Amino acid sequence: MDRQTFAWRAVLLDFDGVILESNAARTEGFRRLFSDHPASAVEALVRYHEANGGLSRYHKIEYFFREILKRDVSPAERDRHAARFSALVKQTVIDSPYVPGARKFARRKHPFSMHLVSGSDQEELREICGRLGIAASFAGIFGSPTPKIRNVCGILAAHGYEAGRTVLVGDSRNDLEAARANGIFFIARAPAGAAWAADGDARIDDLLGLDRALETIAGRSV
Template structure:
């Protein structure tokens, strides 16, 4: 059974790994965009990427150059890499078969009961196109993504919709999602990442509706 109480009225959803099984596609995207660099350097980025699923590609590309390669990179260059990445994502993620049946079935059955939003580390424009093209945008009051950090996205939503923290939860699969929830004083539920359960975070094994 879903573990959150009847007082919950608002659900903020992470996207990758929670609504869509897109992580393998995104992994490949980084490898393609950075194919001119060494496998060792790219693998270091992949380690960072997988440990920080909730962070945006803008942060990850900057990390690659500044922290791994120890090189400076301009905002324009970061945006160019992000744009190449987005082109690959739009070619491969407009695919309903990648939706996670357990969570999407709950969303379809419950969107009239809860006020639902997407808060993702993925690019906002790209995310909205994907959701529209696979016909799931109608289940959410709004869909938000990077380059705005997730902590700020959550803060903005709480303010814009006058949501009470006690009535709002965030469901995600990364420590960054947890941190975004904690910073904004709302409850967090882990999903599709057993490491979060092992760390003692509240966890959804399976949605039942």
């Protein structure tokens, strides 16, 4: 594809760790949510959570009960825990600082569409973006319980975006896998040396480097 005539159609962005520095708020939320359970079990969940950014709280709550506590959890019980998690973390997430460059990038006019695609609860995410004053910057805001892979697929289908002109910006291997499963580009927001990020198309320290990364990979083959 000729770089001189290339144009991005859509930029999809994760939220926690890409727009806001809110990953720590989510981590502490799980500790508070299950504070009445054995500390060793809670820390096992925290390790799983930190290794699997991009997966929903619904999945992680089920994992906690089924894989760590070794007992079943009903959909109703899972949803009650998910609602309490939201109540515990929402304001802390809102109070988290922006990733450097994220607020300006989100509010700027672009020649492409932008969508948020997060593992966070969809209704919670839409409320948070509304309170932050950035919701109108995005053509769509999507989250759990629908898995990220399916949300990305749905965005491509609904808008007719070409995979080769669409990119996902994320901060976890699960974000990378969602991009690859849908045949789109991936830019990792990750520290230098993060092994998983090497499998993406570009790496940035923060969103101050996103314009350059988009320019660098424009016109490549996915």
